[in-house]
Amino acid sequence: MQFNPCVKHKLIRDSVRNFAETELAPIAAEIDRTATFPRDVMEKMRPLNYFGLQAPKEFGGAALDSVSAAIVVEELSRVCAAIGLCITVHNGVAVYPFLRFATPEQKKHYLPRLASGEFIGAFSLTEANAGSDAGSVETTAVKNNKEYILNGTKIFVTNGGVCDVALIFALTGFEPGRPQSSVFIVESGYPGFMRGELEDLCGMRANPVSSLFLEDCRVPEKNILGKVGDGMKIGLATLDNGRIGVAAQALGIAQGAFEAAVKYAKERQQFKKPIASLQTIQNYIADMATEIKAARLLLYDACARKDEGAPFGCEASMAKLYCSTVASTVTSLAVQIHGGYGYSKEYDVERYFRDAKVTEIYEGTSEVQRMVIARAVLSQLTF
Ligand SMILES: Cc1cc2nc3c(=O)[nH]c(=O)nc-3n(C[C@H](O)[C@H](O)[C@H](O)COP(=O)(O)OP(=O)(O)OC[C@H]3O[C@@H](n4cnc5c(N)ncnc54)[C@H](O)[C@@H]3O)c2cc1C
Incomplete structure (x- = not known):
């Protein structure tokens, strides 16, 4: 392991620090006070590849090593943690599972949109009765021909108020002795997908953390991430x-x-x-x-x-x-x-x-x- 930063890591740190101090420092206190998600600044992050930190170049990502990706989040959070949160959730728990578990067709469709920031991603596991006990998810997904019908309420979804695509964990059946969950790629435009009010949080106030409601939300069968039952x-x-x-x-x-x-x-x-x-x-x-x-x-x-x-x-x-x-x-x-x-x-x-x-x-x-x-x-x- 290298203990001194290599030239590449230093350059990345300097460049993100410069962006954060120029674009985020002047607004960080105000967007915290007013709980405002700064869409214009997010747009400026798109060409800098902050939405595709570790996505491969073939999908428009920056293909960074993990230390470099951590430095980007570290430097954004050094100035404005709520924006660091948006970027780390988008990359770390929305883009990453696509890289690991998506089909070639799912990758081709979603990764260029996520890596470019055209789509903002969310990861939606938590529910009122499923926090630390992530296996207690109650949202259901019932198969109906070539679709799944999702019903349930997700809470505390980072980026929830602005996400274009959310990974929703839902019950698809029971194995002997325990429930079986699966992950669904749900676009915000799907029928039955609704957002709740933004949470009035203690900190990270500029991130639009919200609930998501799924009311007979229709999701194409091809939008299962991984296999049925792979949720956990x-x-x-x-x-x-x-x-x-x-x-x-x-x-x-x-x-x-x-x-x-x-x-x-x-x-x-x-x-x-x-x-x-x-x-x-x-x-x-x-x-x-x-x-x-x-x-x-x-x-x-x-x-x-x-x-x-x-x-x-x-x-x-x-x-x-x-x-x-x-x-x-x-x-x-x-x-x-x-x-x-x-x-x-x-x-x-x-x-x-x-x-x-x-x-x-x-x-x-x-x-x-x-x-x-x-x-x-x-x-x-x-x-
Ligand atoms: C701002 C914010 C953003 C979030 N973003 C997301 C998101 O994007 N997606 C998402 O899915 N979730 C998100 N969450 C939810 C978050 O992951 C959960 O709040 C967290 O996992 C804890 O669950 P809980 O709140 O239900 O607490 P509980 O699970 O009810 O825990 C309460 C207390 O009991 C303790 N406890 C529970 N079980 C045990 C145990 N077995 N042993 C010892 N102690 C235990 C906990 O450590 C805690 O101290 C977010 C939450 C916040 C506040």
Whole structure:
């Protein structure tokens, strides 16, 4: 594993940072306040290939390695986490399962549209009674000639308010002892597909997270992803990949808050000297820098394993668990370093603090990540 960034990774970081600081920094606080999805800025991301980070070039993607893709999400999230969320969900849990499980016809039809950003993707597993217990999905899909008829309600769908295509997990039958789910590629124009109100969230407010309603929604049989009954297999494999993206997002949030805190500590004078000269503040800054560095190494290790073709689920969970914990700790310290101003919307750290929390919750809570990691460790003699 390489510990120093190669030229390619540095160039990608510089270019995304430049885009984020030019296009996102001026609007990040306002779109958070008004919970607005900035369509015009999303349009500017399309030619930059942010919607097709790891899609092959034949489908119009950028075919990036996993560290490069993580850097893109990290840099967007460093400035505006809600937009980092849109891009990481689109790439990590909407495009990725197409790459892994779609038929050649499905790839030919959907991947160029997804990779170009013409279609925004969503991944829709969670329901009122199916959160951590993803096997408890109640949405049904009943076969009717050459179609499936879907009925149910999905909640907390990232990109839900704007998605053109959503991967919907629905029950298609029962195996002995347990329900069998399948994944459906559902376009927003299909009859019976409806969106709910946007969620009024604590953080990530510029992402249009919403419910999706399926009322006798008619989906062509050819739109099953993978095979009938593959729902759990596809869900778990997709979440392994998505967790790398959430880790990158969390790391970006931590980095943004850290830089803001260092700048503030150098500027803010108390007792006639910058607070950065106080030992306590220096201890905070040292801890933040160390945790961020450790988080970054864990994340890039998971990326490297994925690119080697090695199993990476455990490492992705470790990276997600660690990076999200670091994001919460670092953003909290960043608020602390800002004192009362950190609790005001006048400073970005207040937003970073709210955005960080959900990285410990979605795509598997921290408690679920520990279950995944412990299961992997205990199933091996050595680790
Ligand atoms: C902003 C946002 C965006 C989201 N985007 C998406 C999306 O795009 N697609 C999607 O499908 N979902 C999405 N989600 C849903 C998210 O993945 C779930 O909220 C998450 O998986 C937790 O499920 P839950 O909310 O039902 O909590 P619960 O499962 O009810 O958990 C409540 C608490 O119990 C703990 N717990 C549960 N089971 C166990 C256990 N076995 N052992 C130990 N502790 C346990 C949890 O860790 C948690 O602390 C999103 C959520 C949010 C808030």
